[in-house]
Amino acid sequence: MIKEFIREPRIAYFSMEIALRNEIPTYSGGLGVLAGDTVRSAADLELPLVAVTLVSRCGYFRQEIDETGRQVERPDAWEPAHHAMPMDAKVAVTMEGRTVWISAWLYVLEGHMNGRQPVLLLDTDLPENDPRDREITHYLYGGDERYRLKQEIVLGIGGNRMLQALGFEIERYHLNEGHSAFLALELLLRHAYSPEDVRPGESPYDIPRVREQCIFTTHTPVEAGHDRFSYELWQQVEDGYVDLPTLKRLAGDTDLNMTRLALNLSEHVNGVAKRHAEVSRRMFPGYRVKAITNGVHPHFWTCESFARLYDTHLTGWCHEPELLRRVDCCIAEEAIWAAHQEAKEKMVALVQERCGVTLDLHLPVLGFARRMTAYKRPDLLFSDLERLKQIAARHPFQIVLAGKAHPRDEGGKRLIEILHGHIRALAGTVTVAYVPNYDLEVALALVSGVDVWLNTPLRPLEASGTSGMKAAFNGVPSLSVMDGWWLEGCVEGVTGWAVGEGSEADNDRDARSLYDKLEQVVLPLYHARERSAWIAVMKGAISLNASYFNSHRMMRRYATEAYIR
Numbered sequence: 001m002i003k004e005f006i007r008e009p010r011i012a013y014f015s016m017e018i019a020l021r022n023e024i025p026t027y028s029g030g031l032g033v034l035a036g037d038t039v040r041s042a043a044d045l046e047l048p049l050v051a052v053t054l055v056s057r058c059g060y061f062r063q064e065i066d067e068t069g070r071q072v073e074r075p076d077a078w079e080p081a082h083h084a085m086p087m088d089a090k091v092a093v094t095m096e097g098r099t100v101w102i103s104a105w106l107y108v109l110e111g112h113m114n115g116r117q118p119v120l121l122l123d124t125d126l127p128e129n130d131p132r133d134r135e136i137t138h139y140l141y142g143g144d145e146r147y148r149l150k151q152e153i154v155l156g157i158g159g160n161r162m163l164q165a166l167g168f169e170i171e172r173y174h175l176n177e178g179h180s181a182f183l184a185l186e187l188l189l190r191h192a193y194s195p196e197d198v199r200p201g202e203s204p205y206d207i208p209r210v211r212e213q214c215i216f217t218t219h220t221p222v223e224a225g226h227d228r229f230s231y232e233l234w235q236q237v238e239d240g241y242v243d244l245p246t247l248k249r250l251a252g253d254t255d256l257n258m259t260r261l262a263l264n265l266s267e268h269v270n271g272v273a274k275r276h277a278e279v280s281r282r283m284f285p286g287y288r289v290k291a292i293t294n295g296v297h298p299h300f301w302t303c304e305s306f307a308r309l310y311d312t313h314l315t316g317w318c319h320e321p322e323l324l325r326r327v328d329c330c331i332a333e334e335a336i337w338a339a340h341q342e343a344k345e346k347m348v349a350l351v352q353e354r355c356g357v358t359l360d361l362h363l364p365v366l367g368f369a370r371r372m373t374a375y376k377r378p379d380l381l382f383s384d385l386e387r388l389k390q391i392a393a394r395h396p397f398q399i400v401l402a403g404k405a406h407p408r409d410e411g412g413k414r415l416i417e418i419l420h421g422h423i424r425a426l427a428g429t430v431t432v433a434y435v436p437n438y439d440l441e442v443a444l445a446l447v448s449g450v451d452v453w454l455n456t457p458l459r460p461l462e463a464s465g466t467s468g469m470k471a472a473f474n475g476v477p478s479l480s481v482m483d484g485w486w487l488e489g490c491v492e493g494v495t496g497w498a499v500g501e502g503s504e505a506d507n508d509r510d511a512r513s514l515y516d517k518l519e520q521v522v523l524p525l526y527h528a529r530e531r532s533a534w535i536a537v538m539k540g541a542i543s544l545n546a547s548y549f550n551s552h553r554m555m556r557r558y559a560t561e562a563y564i565r
């Protein structure tokens with residue numbers, strides 16, 4: 001099985017999480033979904049890639065919401081043997097003085113055209129390991145700092161050794177976020193000069209050679225969001241792996257900063273949207289940070305009814321999403337509307353089934369689903385319930401919400417409770433549903449079934465955001481704060497609408513702007529007697545945004561600008 005994949009040199013794509021399919025919960029949110037779309041596009045474009053991640057046997061978590069509106073976290077275990085093949089190779093790393101053995105499962109991601117991509121899922125749950133070490137690859141983002149450090153050692157160092165053990169010839173290494181930066185350290189140790197060739201005071205490592213091989217995509221626009229560990233912890237876990245002065249020179253003096261390590265060992269560095277690259281350049285002066293704006297996978301994120309339409313009128317769109325530019329002249333308004341209503345019916349049925357809330361197919365639905373955390377401001381829409389009720393009295397609408405909060409993000413979990421309070425307060429005036437357990441299936445149902453996709457993050461904290469791009473593939477316009485990808489995707493009144501003015505983010509001002517836009521522009525347009533103007537915006541989202549913000553374009557750029565240099 002592995003033979004088919006080791007015949008040609010490949011790009012190794014490392015990510016802590018990858019959303020392979022809905023039944024495999026090895027992802028938590030945007031980063032993992034992007035990684036999945038990356039591998040799906042690589043398959044369709046037949047780019048020689050091999051992805052490396054952790055098996056995360058116990059998943060992230062399955063979310064339930066109790067009667068009081070609180071998030072309940074249930075384990076979300078999966079059985080690798082049902083989906084992947086065990087490989088015979090084993091590699092070892094040393095942690096806390098113990099040998100930790102690592103095995104791998106091979107998952108073959110089948111593109112929906114001909115491509116196949118190997119994905120290696122690293123696993124420490126082996127009988128020869130100490131019970132403490134068997135758990136390292138169980139919980140995605142679980143445990144404490146020490147657990148996290150061990151996971152990153154397994155991913156970076158273990159993953160790199162596993163590729164070697166399986167016979168992969170790796171041309172370049174792509175680090176999706178800093179979690180896997182130890183892989184570059186492992187390369188460095190492999191490329192050490194022999195002692196007699198090193199003059200006193202010179203580095204014993206071939207840093208330029210490692211940099212040449214590494215590509216780093218950063219995803220975090222705030223300093224505090226970057227992974228870091230104390231050197232004390234590092235020494236407790238991994239003493240003797242590399243000399244401390246070398247590590248400090250590469251990863252920072254005060255603590256081991258995974259982003260610094262990745263920046264110093266990667267020749268190509270990029271942010272995930274133009275604004276995010278600017279913010280990153282300011283955050284890390286002295287590094288060249290380019291921009292490769294994210295995209296979503298065309299086929300994976302297009303609902304059935306729209307895929308049928310595109311297949312009929314824009315043959316080849318799955319390989320060349322640029323063809324969607326022609327939607328304006330090639331697909332009739334009525335066909336667009338019918339495809340949308342079909343997706344909306346499915347979403348209405350899913351909402352009924354998952355939370356017992358009945359939505360009206362003929363009233364507009366605002367959708368908001370994403371990780372529940374403070375900077376995403378899921379409560380901005382509910383800042384002034386009286387104003388919201390007044391708007392609904394004149395221009396009726398409904399709301400669908402979804403999203404998980406990280407189990408240790410108390411603020412995020414509190415937000416879920418607060419939202420449920422608002423749902424109760426609006427009962428009888430505005431129908432609001434909160435769909436539990438936001439996953440790939442719920443995401444597709446919502447991004448295709450709602451009428452407007454809402455996004456209200458605190459600027460400039462949204463590095464890119466991708467759910468609005470998924471909406472665009474399904475003819476759903478965005479109403480969003482100007483941040484992340486929307487700075488590139490918003491053409492006012494053509495692809496959707498902007499929220500908020502001025503460069504400074506301000507909750508009150510942003511909320512007022514959101515209400516004004518809804519009341520004066522978005523809802524009246526939806527309710528207008530003539531539907532043409534609304535459908536024109538739906539078409540604008542498809543032709544201008546789906547044609548560009550897709551992972552095929554993104555991967556073609558990675559291939560030509562980063563992989564082949």
Ligand SMILES: *Cc1c(COP(=O)(O)O)cnc(C)c1O
Pocket residue numbers: 028029030031033369370371438439440443464465466467468470
């Ligand atoms: C797309 C997606 C996300 C990321 O959405 P953002 O707009 O980037 O916040 C998170 N979770 C799931 C399940 C998704 O499908």
